[in-house]
Amino acid sequence: MQRRTRAFTGLFLTAPLLAFLLLAYVLPFLGVVRWSVTLPEPGFSQYRKLATDPLALAVLIRTLRICALVTIAATAAAYAIAYVWVRGTPLQRRLAELCILIPFWISVLTRAFGWLALLSNRGLVNTWLQGLGVLAEPLTLVRNEFGVVVGMTHFLIPFAVFPIASAMQAIDGRVLLAARGLGAARLRIFWRIFVPMTLSGIVGAALIVFVFALGFFVTPAILGGGHSVMVAELVYLHMFQSPDWGLGAAISVALVLVVGLLMGLLFRFARPAGLRASR
């Protein structure tokens, strides 16, 4: 009797969101999958094209290269600032928190625009360098791959900070004191004890950054300026500029498969807090 009430309550309360997402998300996604095998003609021709077309392959390789660079840069930078956020003096911690949270809450558009303001031909960096007489001609810092990597790293650092900081918080300070008591030097404690103990946070952060970077659209579109097209922008181009919906859909399906694989890895290393909480 009680079991049945409980099951009924669970069903009744969870049904609205489940039904909503089923109708508004899963079914339309199946529609996209159908596009990928029916447009322009039935069959897997779009997937074959995706695997053999030199342009699509070039975009794929560029995407992986950019994602790898961004993952390394953002995870390393996040580690440095998370360290001060978790272990600094109260003032240092407050300053680090502001430096992480202010960019985190500001929209991706504003942040990409900030990099344009800084790096474009008439931006701050070029104006200063030319004013100092260091440069005769402005350096091309955006509308290329460099700009995309910088902008994406900037966007993703806060997302990498959270898993790393929670791994650092979980460390028992007495372990570090014990190491010190046994005569280990500062650097040795950091590299041999502290970093290995936060490995799960590092792996989690790197996977989150990589997954987010893979399907990124806004920052590459603005800072790449069409010269450094990534997978997501390729989908956009196939939807709106030179319509080939079948190919766009095929790329989307392939992206979902890759992300699914990576998320499987993530769950092996670090379970997101939300899921752990539901247990």
Add this chain to the structure above:
Amino acid sequence: MSANRPGAAALATAAVVAAFLLLPLLAVVPISFTPARFLTMPKGSWSLIHYRELIANPDWGRSVLLSLRIGVVSSLIATVLATLFALGIWMARPRLSALLVGFVLLPMIVPPIVSAMTLYFLLTGLSQLTGLVGYDTWLGVVLAHVVMIAPFAVVLILVALAGVDRRIDLAARGFGATVTQRALRVILPNIRFGVLMAGLLAFVLSWEEIGVTLFITSVNAITLPRLMWMGVHDNIDPAIAAVSVVLIALTTIALVGRMMLHRTQA
């Protein structure tokens, strides 16, 4: 503990990262005062024309109002759906709860470009049935935003529920409280802060959403990020710098204010 404070090298590295994080936000400030019509530094003469433009051009005000309306409606719907869902998971603890939670978090994990294409498919389909909820309508944007922001609300509310002592719910059940009474009178009051934060996060996420909005709107439902996109991507308009300065200032005030509030409480 204090023996293991960050050393000089760690502080210096963190300071470089902090500068990297803040520089692009500071860079828009001088640009916003340029008298030119294109993105450039104000050399000598500073001007407020781009701030005046924000007030003079009705497009900006209209898009702010539209974004507010969409943000309020979609965050309310998403928070209600997420709260019900999280309560169901917490109270009934179904055997498949990990799977169910994983399922509702999908829109958060799937690349935004794929969600954009999916929702484009949905809304262009709905457009053929009704003109009310469809491609390039404000209700269509609400529908898409609910899909995108509900998972974040679910995570925040589940985290809040993880902090609730199950014994108070057991006690209420022991005294014969019905499911509704338990949910409304016992559990919800204990997680009201978490629900509030979930609603706030959902609102902010809807207010800034561009990745999906870009695909499902064209000329009618121009939200603020959609309007900014046109000013950044299609042609670089210094008015975007003025908008950005306003948004950055609001965010900074809110965060510093919150921090001061916490300090006085502590």
